[in-house]
Amino acid sequence: MVQQISPCGELIIHPSVGRDVSGIAQSGAEFDRLLRKAAELRGHLCIGLPLGLKMASLGLRLLDMEDEKKRDNLVVFVENDRCAVDAIQVATGCSAGSRRLKVFEYGKSAASFVDGASRKGFRIVTKKDFMARAVELAVEDGIIAEDESVDEGSSLGRQVMMNAFLKMAPEQLFDVQEVTVESASTYLPGGGSVRGRCWSCGEEVMDGRGVVQQGKMMCRACAFGAYYRTTV
Ligand SMILES: [Zn+2]
Ligand SMILES: [Zn+2]
Numbered sequence: 001m002v003q004q005i006s007p008c009g010e011l012i013i014h015p016s017v018g019r020d021v022s023g024i025a026q027s028g029a030e031f032d033r034l035l036r037k038a039a040e041l042r043g044h045l046c047i048g049l050p051l052g053l054k055m056a057s058l059g060l061r062l063l064d065m066e067d068e069k070k071r072d073n074l075v076v077f078v079e080n081d082r083c084a085v086d087a088i089q090v091a092t093g094c095s096a097g098s099r100r101l102k103v104f105e106y107g108k109s110a111a112s113f114v115d116g117a118s119r120k121g122f123r124i125v126t127k128k129d130f131m132a133r134a135v136e137l138a139v140e141d142g143i144i145a146e147d148e149s150v151d152e153g154s155s156l157g158r159q160v161m162m163n164a165f166l167k168m169a170p171e172q173l174f175d176v177q178e179v180t181v182e183s184a185s186t187y188l189p190g191g192g193s194v195r196g197r198c199w200s201c202g203e204e205v206m207d208g209r210g211v212v213q214q215g216k217m218m219c220r221a222c223a224f225g226a227y228y229r230t231t232v
Contacts (some may be wrong), residue, residue: 110123122178
C-alpha cells in the first residue's frame with residue numbers, strides 16, 4: 001500500500017484507488033465505484049472519503065432514498081467543509097449549486113440527511129468512542145500490536161482510522177438522531193425566490209435570506225457581521 005499525507009493532513013493511498021486498498025472489495029463493487037468517483041472529485045483518497053460515503057449510505061437508507069429516483073426532496077446539511085463532504089456529494093448527488101448541500105462550518109464530523117418535504121430527517125454523527133473501536137479493529141487486523149499507542153494525527157493513526165472507515169458498518173461508526181430542520185422550503189430548489197435589497201449596503205438578497213430588523217430588511221453580512229472586511 002503506497003501512502004503519503006495529503007494537503008488536508010490525512011492519509012492518501014494511491015496511485016490506483018481501489019486496487020491498493022485492502023477492504024474496499026469487501027465493501028462491495030458499488031462502494032468501490034463511489035470511492036473512486038469521490039477520489040476523482042476530491043483529487044485524492046483519504047479517510048474523509050469512506051467516512052462520507054458511509055454517512056451518506058446510512059442517511060439514504062434511513063430515509064428510504066437509496067433509489068436515486070426517490071431523492072427529489074433530499075437535502076443534506078454537512079457540519080464541516082472537509083473531504084467527507086465531497087464523498088457525500090458523490091453518494092447523494094446533492095451539490096452546493098443544486099441547493100441540496102448546505103455547509104455549516106461547525107467543525108464536526110456530522111451530517112443531516114433530510115426530506116425537504118417533511119423537514120424531517122436524521123443527523124448522523126461519528127461515535128464518540130470511534131477511535132477506541134478503530135484501534136480494537138486494527139489490533140484484530142494485525143495493523144498494530146495489542147499495547148501499541150496510536151496518535152490520531154500520526155500516519156499510523158490515519159491508517160487505523162482508514163481501516164475502520166473501510167471495514168466497519170455504518171451502524172458501528174455512527175450515532176443517529178432524528179431531527180427536524182427549520183424552513184426547509186427556503187433550502188429546496190425550485191420554488192419562487194424572495195428577493196429584496198438590504199437597506200444598509202444596497203445589495204440584493206435572494207432566496208428570502210434577508211433579516212428583518214425594526215421593519216427593515218438587511219443582508220446577513222450587515223446584520224450579523226461579514227466574513228470579510230473591505231480593504232483599500
Ligand atoms: Zn482528504
Ligand atoms: Zn447589507
